[in-house]
Amino acid sequence: MNSNIPVLKVENLKKSYSGRIILDGVNLEVDKGETKVILGPSGVGKSTLLRCINMLTLPDSGKIWLEGVELTNPNTDINKMRQKIGFVFQDFNLFHHLTVLKNVTIGLTKVKKIPEEEAIKIAASALEKVHIPNTLWNKYPAQISGGEKQRVAIARALAMKPSIMLYDEPTSALDPQLVGEVLQVIKELSTAGMTSLIVTHELHFALEVANELLFIYNGKIVEQGPPEEVFANPKHDMVKKYIASIYSRKG
Amino acid sequence: MVTLEILAISMPISVLLGIALGTARVYGNVIIRGIASAIVITFRGFPVLVTLLLIFFGLSDFGIYVPPFWTAVIGFILCSGSYQSEYVRGAIRSIDIGQSLAARSIGMTKLQEVLYIILPQAVRRAFLGITNELIYLVQYSSLAFVVGVPEMFAVTKTFNSLYFRPVETFTTLAVVYLVMISVLVVFFRGIERRLAIPGIELTTK
Structure with a gap:
């Protein structure tokens, strides 16, 4: 290229x-x-x-x-x-019926057809980048905080290995005390x-x-x-x- | 027992038909949507009794003989499936557009979006409505007698005409239906619990 x-x-x-x-x-x-x-x-x-x-x-x-x-x-x-354009929504739009981990792996297994085991590894690395501990992996979106939701949403986009990330007012729907953790993650990714x-x-x-x-x-x-x-x-x-x-x- | 056989076949297939019709009416192209709508309008419009008679006698006019048992099964699937489809359609429409956008944003095709994201959520929302239709299906399965299927109602009627004890025989029949439906209700509750998404209350306590 x-x-x-x-x-x-x-x-x-x-x-x-x-x-x-x-x-x-x-x-x-x-x-x-x-x-x-x-x-x-x-x-x-x-x-x-x-x-x-x-x-x-x-x-x-x-x-x-x-x-x-x-x-x-x-x-x-x-x-x-x-698949190459990571998109992060203002209101997260996590898939309500899937666990945190599945939210991140579904694009890999269903869209990229990557085997489950490998998809979990990629998802684990993406979730690590957004500081979501594995104790939250089996939680559902309704069970985690807004800041965690947005970070999972970032991981979902990241796992697809995008060429660019688009963030659409990623912290506008968050309580003020949760804004920092999300901005921090975006900043880290950007710096990297x-x-x-x-x-x-x-x-x-x-x-x-x-x-x-x-x-x-x-x-x-x-x-x-x-x-x-x-x-x-x-x-x-x-x-x-x-x-x-x-x-x-x-x- | 014939009633149970009819139900065992028509219940699961009617659910599948309901999901298919409901989905087709939201996402299908003009032709698919048209066909699905025609099916739903027809079989929600015809009385079940008339549907059964038309399948049995109407088709035989065209040289197609459908045995009584299968007449009942087909009629019940079409009728119940049509009713169920409306719960599914409503549930699909109630899913937040953000779910759809998010699915597309990670590269899903429309089909993948519907299969993996929309339907799993919509079917959960439609579930209580669907179970209601299935319970109703148990009750109108008695209509199979009009095409000569020896199901519970037909047998009870014959029994009554032999002994002429209507109160006893029909009370017994009513209790049998009540027990069957109670068992179903418990079964549905079990599924409902399994389908529940942690953190989201689907039912009121």
Whole structure:
């Protein structure tokens, strides 16, 4: 594989819902090992962008490439490509009827057709990375905390050995005291070289983890750059307001 | 005993049919959905009695002879399966869309999603409704007598016409049904407990 091509490339992506424009020509690239964080007020299409990237939401137009393979091409086997895109949802979406361990192995055994025994080994290593002790492996989602659920959800995505991880506001549904453990895990993965695209409202986390910040407003990326640069010298009015509002909220 | 034989065959198959029809009506393409809907509408619309008579006499007009026993079995499967399918369909519809998104996000095909993620949860939710239909099936299995199957009701009727002791004979019959259904209820409770997902209360205590 050519190492010069970006892991993810999005070109002129557009999406509207019943006449309302959500994404109005988004372009972005994520290179191997990079972590980019998408910021912006609520309801500007950040989540829609992530869902379009793995085609859970079909874009109206524009192109998306994963490691050079065009996802938006109707001839591409999207189910196969989705295995390479780890997706972490705001509300976890663990499979309620499966144990923690099975939540992680099911993609391996049923989708990748890996034998059970080997799948358990891969799952064990993924669960270790997200600090889920084996005492929780046989618990069901309803029996563990929100932070644990989200970490299991990350392990489920990780076990598929994705080329990129997409996080859609991974801590927004969590009680404040549980946010830290999840952000810590995401940060560790990112530092270890996991290519990541993260939508979040956790500004301090974004500053720590991101190689680049992307601000979305009115369906477009209005500002992007290294965190320290963007924060020191925001150009777009929305970005100025957003940063100011978050600082005032934090006090 | 004929009643038990009819039930032993029609109960499990009607459950499978119910799951298949309910699933087809949610996920099938236009044709599959159309066929499944037609089956459900027809056999929920026809009285069971009429269904049995139509299978028995109607098909024989086309030269197809279905023996009485199998007439009853087929009729009960179609009827009960159609009713059960609606519980399954409702249960599928009640599963949070996030389950579906998560399944697709790890690369599952639609079929894998339905088989491994949606149905295991939906069937659990539909379970109490399905058991209700199965108990009802025990009761209307007595209708098999109209096509000449010597099941419990038919035998009791013959017995009564020999001795003319209606109160005693039919009370006995009622008690036999009650016992059969009680056994089933205990059996279903056992399955319900096994199906329960730890941490989620499926039933009220």
